Amino acid sequence: MSAFSDFAVILLSAVLVNNYVLTKFLGICPFLGVSGKTETAIGMSFAVMFVMTLASTASWLVQQYILIPLDLLYLQTIFFILIIATLVQFIEMMIHKVSPVLYQGLGIYLPLITTNCAVLGVALLNVQQDNTFITSALYGFGAALGFALVLVLFSGLRERMEGAPVPDAFKGSAVTLITAGMMSLAFLGFSGLVKV
Amino acid sequence: MLESLMYAILALGGFALFSGLVLAISSKVFHIEGDPLSDKIDALLPQTQCGQCGFPGCRPYADAVASNTVDVNHCVPGGERTMLAIADVMGVEPKAVDEEEATPMVAFIREDECIGCTLCIKACPVDAIVGAPKQYHTVIADHCTGCVLCLEPCPVDCIDMIAKPELLEHWSWPLPDTQRAQTGLERRESHHHD
Numbered sequence: 001m002s003a004f005s006d007f008a009v010i011l012l013s014a015v016l017v018n019n020y021v022l023t024k025f026l027g028i029c030p031f032l033g034v035s036g037k038t039e040t041a042i043g044m045s046f047a048v049m050f051v052m053t054l055a056s057t058a059s060w061l062v063q064q065y066i067l068i069p070l071d072l073l074y075l076q077t078i079f080f081i082l083i084i085a086t087l088v089q090f091i092e093m094m095i096h097k098v099s100p101v102l103y104q105g106l107g108i109y110l111p112l113i114t115t116n117c118a119v120l121g122v123a124l125l126n127v128q129q130d131n132t133f134i135t136s137a138l139y140g141f142g143a144a145l146g147f148a149l150v151l152v153l154f155s156g157l158r159e160r161m162e163g164a165p166v167p168d169a170f171k172g173s174a175v176t177l178i179t180a181g182m183m184s185l186a187f188l189g190f191s192g193l194v195k196v
Numbered sequence: 197m198l199e200s201l202m203y204a205i206l207a208l209g210g211f212a213l214f215s216g217l218v219l220a221i222s223s224k225v226f227h228i229e230g231d232p233l234s235d236k237i238d239a240l241l242p243q244t245q246c247g248q249c250g251f252p253g254c255r256p257y258a259d260a261v262a263s264n265t266v267d268v269n270h271c272v273p274g275g276e277r278t279m280l281a282i283a284d285v286m287g288v289e290p291k292a293v294d295e296e297e298a299t300p301m302v303a304f305i306r307e308d309e310c311i312g313c314t315l316c317i318k319a320c321p322v323d324a325i326v327g328a329p330k331q332y333h334t335v336i337a338d339h340c341t342g343c344v345l346c347l348e349p350c351p352v353d354c355i356d357m358i359a360k361p362e363l364l365e366h367w368s369w370p371l372p373d374t375q376r377a378q379t380g381l382e383r384r385e386s387h388h389h390d
Binding site for chain 1: 200203204207208211212215218219222223226227228
């Protein structure tokens with residue numbers, strides 16, 4: 001298999017088949033928290049994309065050049081969390097400077113990426129799967145792309161649901177969670193698409 | 197054993213130090229020049245976010261005042277004290293606060309008309325309304341700032357604004373009438389001349 005189709009398979013599997021939100025159930029908090037409006041959902045998606053790609057490459061480097069040579073694999077989690085926290089802080093400062101509007105829109109959710117388990121999940125799965133540098137970067141980007149896709153689709157659904165006559169008992173988070181479950185069922189349909 | 201422990205401490209400590217340095221440098225690089233004037237004004241405002249100044253919250257009003265586009269006297273809950281403080285910061289002449297504040301008002305719920313819908317409770321920025329669904333609500337006059345935000349959501353219009361009742365525990369000596377004090381001063385000075 002050529003390198004290019006290899007990459008395509010990795011991307012496709014990370015975006016659709018092993019979607020982090022709907023099949024692995026990671027990163028549910030921002031998924032439900034920021035999906036109220038499409039605009040903030042898109043902003044959040046870009047922030048997560050940036051953090052995830054960088055976090056997975058940085059954690060790969062740390063894994064290969066610090067943790068394995070020094071035999072410190074038991075410090076993996078704390079190292080990775082340190083990387084993610086630093087990156088999120090950095091991005092928060094950068095967005096505050098570059099786009100104050102986006103900064104206001106993301107609000108509390110930007111620091112919440114720190115505790116976004118999907119970011120840590122990508123970093124940990126990367127080293128578990130023995131990915132190379134390029135593939136781990138691609139895997140991180142693909143996972144973030146999947147997160148972005150689902151987040152934006154879901155925010156569109158939720159914007160439509162604002163005007164829908166929802167029964168009182170289902171209003172608010174109940175109907176949101178049911179919709180998320182149905183989306184997850186729909187994404188199960190992709191599971192035969194790629195063999196990983 | 198000890199050696200590997202040292203490695204662990206050094207590696208994690210070193211990495212944390214490196215991350216801290218990166219963040220410290222980038223906080224300098226991406227430093228935001230916040231408007232110190234609007235920060236100062238924002239600190240003076242009561243932060244009830246009531247919107248009576250016509251802006252969506254205290255911060256937007258502070259920004260507008262700092263940019264000299266609005267007067268300093270639009271904060272109703274803050275009252276005269278806040279207006280004087282803002283005028284001092286801005287270096288402009290103090291102006292009387294918007295009319296409503298002339299006599300302090302509080303909200304009053306006509307309980308026999310209240311249907312217990314809790315909408316006013318949700319609207320109150322200072323939690324001065326007590327009550328439960330399908331029960332009469334009432335206003336704690338002590339806590340009410342007279343911001344009138346509860347009037348609009350009430351579906352049966354059973355909330356009135358009344359003059360704040362003067363209770364014994366809040367009564368204080370009236371402030372000295374500045375005009376009379378001044379004439380008194382002049383009279384005393386003229387005595388000296390005699």
